[in-house]
Amino acid sequence: MVPELFARAGYEAVTLDLQHGMFDFEAAVDSLGLIALGGAHRIARIPVADNALAGRLIDMGAECIIAPMINSREEAEQFARAMKYPPMGERSWSPRRAAMLSGQTDHEYLTNSNSQTLALAMIETQEAIEALDDILSVPELDGIFVGPSDLSLSLSKGTALDPNGPETARACADIASKAKAAGKIAGIFCLSAEKVEEAVAQGYRLLSYGIDTVFIDGAARTALGETAWT
Ligand code: 3PY
Ligand code: MG
Numbered sequence: 001m002v003p004e005l006f007a008r009a010g011y012e013a014v015t016l017d018l019q020h021g022m023f024d025f026e027a028a029v030d031s032l033g034l035i036a037l038g039g040a041h042r043i044a045r046i047p048v049a050d051n052a053l054a055g056r057l058i059d060m061g062a063e064c065i066i067a068p069m070i071n072s073r074e075e076a077e078q079f080a081r082a083m084k085y086p087p088m089g090e091r092s093w094s095p096r097r098a099a100m101l102s103g104q105t106d107h108e109y110l111t112n113s114n115s116q117t118l119a120l121a122m123i124e125t126q127e128a129i130e131a132l133d134d135i136l137s138v139p140e141l142d143g144i145f146v147g148p149s150d151l152s153l154s155l156s157k158g159t160a161l162d163p164n165g166p167e168t169a170r171a172c173a174d175i176a177s178k179a180k181a182a183g184k185i186a187g188i189f190c191l192s193a194e195k196v197e198e199a200v201a202q203g204y205r206l207l208s209y210g211i212d213t214v215f216i217d218g219a220a221r222t223a224l225g226e227t228a229w230t
Contacts, residue, residue, distance in 0.1 A: 002212050003031040007038025015043040015208055018053065019068050025056065029097070032061040036101045043208075049075070051082040058083060059094060061101035063117050066145050066187075070121035073134035080140035083119035085110060089140050118142040120187055120206075123175055124150035132175065136182035143185025145206065146172055148195075163191055169198065176203035 006014045014035045016028050023031065028044060035042045044062040046054045054065045067079045081089035099109035102116070121135055122128075124147035128135065135144065148163035155167055162168060172188060179186035180203050187206030190196045196207050 001034070004034040004038040006210075006212070007035050007040035011040050011210075013041035013043050013064070013206075014038075015045060015066070016062075017045045018050075018057070019045050019047050021045075025053075028057060029060045032057075032097075032101065036061065042101070051079055054079065055082055055092060058091070058117060059096075059098055061098045063102075064120060065118070066120045066122060068122040068147065069124060069128075069150070070135060071125055071127040072131050073138060076121045076135045076138045076141050079121060080119040080138055080142075083117065084114045084140045088114050118185065120145040120185065122147050122150075124148075125154040127154075129171060129175070132178055133182075136178060136184055141184065143187060143206075144175065144179050145187035145189070145208075146175055146204075147189055148172060148191070149189075164195060172199070172204075173202045179203075 003014050003016065016023050016031050018028060032042050032044070041064065042062050043064040043066060044057045045066040045068060046057065048069045051067075054067065058065055065083060070076050070079065081091075083089060083091055085091045085093070095106065095109050095113065098113070099106050102109060104112065119141055120143050121141055123132060123135070123144045135141070148168050149161060151171060152160060152162040152165060152168045155171060156162065176186045176199075185206060186204045187208065188199045188204045190199055190207050190209040193209070196209050199207055
């Protein structure tokens with residue numbers, strides 16, 4: 001029920017995290033259907049360099065795939081081309097579930113899906129920042145998605161986990177303006193409501209904010225704190 005709860009709460013999109021989350025493939029397939037039932041857009045993050053899983057998830061109805069730790073044009077190209085049908089890329093055919101969830105025939109899905117699905121490359125290392133112009137020049141790639149925690153670890157050479165710090169914020173602003181100049185979508189993971197506002201002001205348009213386990217943890221502690229027994 002959890003993905004559907006998020007959708008019904010009013011989130012425009014819900015992301016399933018298959019990089020760091022607890023989803024296996026079957027749970028992700030069920031959850032994609034539940035997000036659709038709740039009326040939100042369906043996003044999935046894959047494990048590093050797992051373009052085969054990206055293909056399976058987009059076939060099962062994910063409308064946007066986020067690929068972590070993309071550090072070069074070549075990695076961005078391989079990922080994005082696996083997400084797009086020929087002549088753009090080399091996505092392999094059989095999107096029955098994706099067509100069903102988007103209310104289209106297979107033929108309509110074939111015509112529309114290259115422009116209706118998004119391939120986003122995560123920018124979360126110094127290496128990716130150095131290769132950003134090259135990554136943004138990949139025509140099949142729809143945009144980028146920033147991971148501020150890994151980015152702060154990389155920028156500080158492992159000395160500071162500082163996703164909200166000033167150096168990370170400056171890097172995030174630069175990434176957004178480069179993405180905008182290249183005509184690409186800029187997305188980012190946000191750890192607080194203030195960061196959502198900051199990211200919007202920097203030009204980000206896809207904001208991922210709120211984690212199920214964090215919400216449950218907070219609500220559980222609040223509930224216990226409200227009783228006289230603890
Ligand atoms: C990061 O901050 O590194 C992320 O990957 C966010 O999901
Ligand atoms: Mg990360």
